[in-house]
Amino acid sequence: xxxxxxxxxxxxxxxxxxxxxxSGNEKAxxxxxxxxxxxxxxxxxxxxxxxxxxxxxxxxxxxxxSQEGSIVFSSHMDTVTPGxxxxxxxxxxxxxxxxxxxxxxDDKSGIAAVMEAVRTIQxxxxxxxxxxxxxxxxxxxxxxxxxxxxxxxxxxxxxxVLDSGGPIGTIITTAxxxxxxxxxxxxxxxxxxxxxxxxxNALTVASDAISQMNLSRIDEETTANIxxxxxxxxxxxxxxxxxxxxxxxxxxxxxxxxxxxxMVSTFEAAAEKHGAGIEIESTRSYNAYQIADSDLHxxxxxxxxxxxGVEPVTKPTGGGSDANIFNEKGLKTVNLSTGMAKVxxxxxxxxxxxxxxxxxxxxxxxxx
Numbered sequence: 001x002x003x004x005x006x007x008x009x010x011x012x013x014x015x016x017x018x019x020x021x022x023s024g025n026e027k028a029x030x031x032x033x034x035x036x037x038x039x040x041x042x043x044x045x046x047x048x049x050x051x052x053x054x055x056x057x058x059x060x061x062x063x064x065x066s067q068e069g070s071i072v073f074s075s076h077m078d079t080v081t082p083g084x085x086x087x088x089x090x091x092x093x094x095x096x097x098x099x100x101x102x103x104x105x106d107d108k109s110g111i112a113a114v115m116e117a118v119r120t121i122q123x124x125x126x127x128x129x130x131x132x133x134x135x136x137x138x139x140x141x142x143x144x145x146x147x148x149x150x151x152x153x154x155x156x157x158x159x160x161v162l163d164s165g166g167p168i169g170t171i172i173t174t175a176x177x178x179x180x181x182x183x184x185x186x187x188x189x190x191x192x193x194x195x196x197x198x199x200x201n202a203l204t205v206a207s208d209a210i211s212q213m214n215l216s217r218i219d220e221e222t223t224a225n226i227x228x229x230x231x232x233x234x235x236x237x238x239x240x241x242x243x244x245x246x247x248x249x250x251x252x253x254x255x256x257x258x259x260x261x262x263m264v265s266t267f268e269a270a271a272e273k274h275g276a277g278i279e280i281e282s283t284r285s286y287n288a289y290q291i292a293d294s295d296l297h298x299x300x301x302x303x304x305x306x307x308x309g310v311e312p313v314t315k316p317t318g319g320g321s322d323a324n325i326f327n328e329k330g331l332k333t334v335n336l337s338t339g340m341a342k343v344x345x346x347x348x349x350x351x352x353x354x355x356x357x358x359x360x361x362x363x364x365x366x367x368x
Contacts, residue, residue, distance in 0.1 A: 004356050004360055004363065006356055020086075022083045024078070030137065045059075045061070058148065061131075065129045074161045075107045075114065076163065086104055088103065090352075097346060110338050117362035163335055168337060174289070176256075178284075181244075183245075183267055191236060192236045203231065213263060224246070224259055264280055286320045289327035300365070303368075308360050336361075
């Protein structure tokens with residue numbers, strides 16, 4: 001039995017990270033993967049996503065197995081910025097970028113691991129479960145690929161997303177829901193030197209509200225943040241309008257609703273107090289999910305890690321992923337670490353040993 005082919009795995013990973021695929025520009029990446037999966041014997045379907053989101057498409061692939069059972073492996077094809085012209089560097093068993101871009105291990109490490117595991121299984125002629133792959137676009141900017149994924153293609157009852165960090169063996173069984181807030185405060189312009197008292201400063205309204213708002217870490221399950229503020233035209237004009245983007249997250253839906261209500265009502269009260277207008281757009285980005293350690297899906301994943309001598313650990317996360325969307329759509333999904341580290345920064349890296357270990361996990365899970 002040959003083991004995971006390190007050279008081929010690393011070569012494929014590097015080939016993938018060199019393909020520019022920032023969110024919205026996944027076409028080249030998707031075409032490459034659709035072709036490669038086809039060559040491996042997968043039945044491949046290119047699933048359209050609305051053109052205003054991306055020039056690419058979601059990929060569904062199926063490889064029938066002779067063993068009982070079936071699983072979806074999912075990873076996303078897009079990267080954050082700066083993700084163009086990535087030049088990977090390998091030193092001391094670590095793959096990183098040259099330092100002026102991200103690496104793109106988030107989430108091309110997941111794709112490379114699944115494909116290498118399947119190649120090894122095929123080389124060995126090993127019996128395996130039926131494998132379905134769901135590779136998505138535009139995950140980084142709102143999980144849009146997963147939201148538009150045609151779930152009627154999927155036959156399995158459960159899925160594994162390979163899109164988290166931490167030690168190999170990390171199983172994310174709990175993730176938060178997120179609410180997105182877009183707030184426009186409408187004050188009243190006036191000349192700041194001649195008649196400031198006749199104006200209503202939108203920033204004054206916002207600062208009044210924010211000073212009374214519970215933000216940052218609310219409790220061990222809940223967070224809230226104001227991340228975007230835009231407004232103002234000149235120092236001699238009382239600021240007439242201010243635009244704010246904020247979010248709240250919680251592992252608990254009731255706590256999330258309570259935090260959002262607190263933020264909305266605090267903004268509204270401040271606007272009323274100062275006589276300003278206010279518009280608040282509140283939308284659910286994704287819902288929380290929670291899967292018990294005793295769930296058979298989690299038990300089977302743990303057993304595959306243990307068979308490889310890896311200690312599995314279930315834990316919650318503060319981040320959202322395609323797993324949130326798939327769970328919401330009725331496909332039981334957990335998110336596993338590929339060993340990716342310092343993601344979304346130019347210091348991003350991944351250890352070759354971790355890439356091999358997660359590929360070994362996929363192989364073991366599919367063949368035991």
